Amino acid sequence: MPQSPARMDLHARAQRVRVACFDVDGVLTDGRLWMNEQGVELKGFHVHDGLGLKRLREQGIEVALISARRSECVSLRAQELGIHLLFQGQTDKLTCFEQLLMGLQLNADQAAYTGDDLPDLPVLECAGLAVAVANAVTAVKTAAHWITEREGGNGAVREVCELILTAQGPEPDSQGALA
Numbered sequence: 001m002p003q004s005p006a007r008m009d010l011h012a013r014a015q016r017v018r019v020a021c022f023d024v025d026g027v028l029t030d031g032r033l034w035m036n037e038q039g040v041e042l043k044g045f046h047v048h049d050g051l052g053l054k055r056l057r058e059q060g061i062e063v064a065l066i067s068a069r070r071s072e073c074v075s076l077r078a079q080e081l082g083i084h085l086l087f088q089g090q091t092d093k094l095t096c097f098e099q100l101l102m103g104l105q106l107n108a109d110q111a112a113y114t115g116d117d118l119p120d121l122p123v124l125e126c127a128g129l130a131v132a133v134a135n136a137v138t139a140v141k142t143a144a145h146w147i148t149e150r151e152g153g154n155g156a157v158r159e160v161c162e163l164i165l166t167a168q169g170p171e172p173d174s175q176g177a178l179a
Contacts, residue, residue, distance in 0.1 A: 010146055014167030015128040018110040019085075020056055021097060021123070022157060024067035024074050026116035027133055030153030034079055052161030053081050059165060064100055066093050068119055094122035114160050115140055116152050125132040131160050 028049060034042040053063050064085035065078055071088065079084040090096040101111060109128035113120070116136040124130040124143045132144035133152040138167050141147055146163070148156040 004171055010129075010163075011167050013109075013145055014112070014164045015165050016110050016128055017061060017112045017168075018106050019062040019064060019100070019104055020053075020112045020164060021064040021066055021100070021113045021114070021127070021158065022160075023093075023113075023117075023120050024065055024071075025069060026135075027114050027152045028065070028074075028077075028157055030151065031116065031135075039071055040110065043077075044153060045077050046158070048155045049157035049161075050077075050081055052158035053083065055165060056161050057082060059168065061164065061168075062104060066090050066096050066123070067099075068093065091119075093119055094126060097123045097126065110163060112160065114148075114157065129164075131163075 011128060022028060022040070027043055029043045036042065056063055062085060063083050064087065065074065065083060066087045067074060068091055069088065071079055074088060075086065085100065087096050087100070097111070097113065108126050111127050112129035112131060113123045113127035114131040115124055116133045116134065118137060118139060120140055121143055124140060129146070130144045132140045132147045132155040134148050135151040137146070148159040150156040
C-alpha cells in the first residue's frame with residue numbers, strides 16, 4: 001500500500017535527524033512537580049523512554065535535553081543515560097538550540113525537537129522534525145509535524161525514538177549483520 005504524502009514527509013524528516021532534542025518537564029516527565037517537606041524536588045521518568053534514548057545514542061544520533069528549569073533529578077537521570085548534552089535553566093530555548101546545532105556543525109533540518117508547551121514553540125518552528133506529545137497544548141500540536149500517541153512521561157519519548165530509528169533503517173545485530 002502506498003504511503004500518504006504526509007507520511008512520506010515525516011519519514012524523510014526522521015531520516016535526516018542527527019540530533020534528537022527533548023524538553024524535560026511534560027515530555028520526559030508527566031509535567032507534575034513533586035516536592036517533599038524539605039523542598040527536595042522529585043520527578044518520575046519512564047524506563048521505556050530511557051531505553052529509547054540509549055538506542056538513539058547507540059545508533060550514533062546525539063541526544064540533548066533542553067529545559068527552562070534546573071533540577072538535580074534531571075542531571076542525575078541524564079548522567080545515568082550517558083546524555084552529556086544537558087542544558088538547564090534555558091529561558092531562551094531557541095538560542096540554546098541554535099548554539100547546540102552550531103557546536104555540532106549541524107543544520108536545523110538535521111534536528112528533531114519534542115515539546116509540550118509554549119516555551120517550546122520557537123524551537124519546534126525551527127526544527128526539521130517537530131514533535132508534540134499527546135498532552136501538549138494546542139499551539140504546540142498545531143506547530144508539530146507529528147503528535148505522539150502517548151503522553152509526556154508515559155512513553156512518548158520512546159515513540160519519538162522508534163520513529164527516528166525505524167526511518168533510519170535496520171539495526172545491525174551483535175555480529176554486525178543486518179537484523
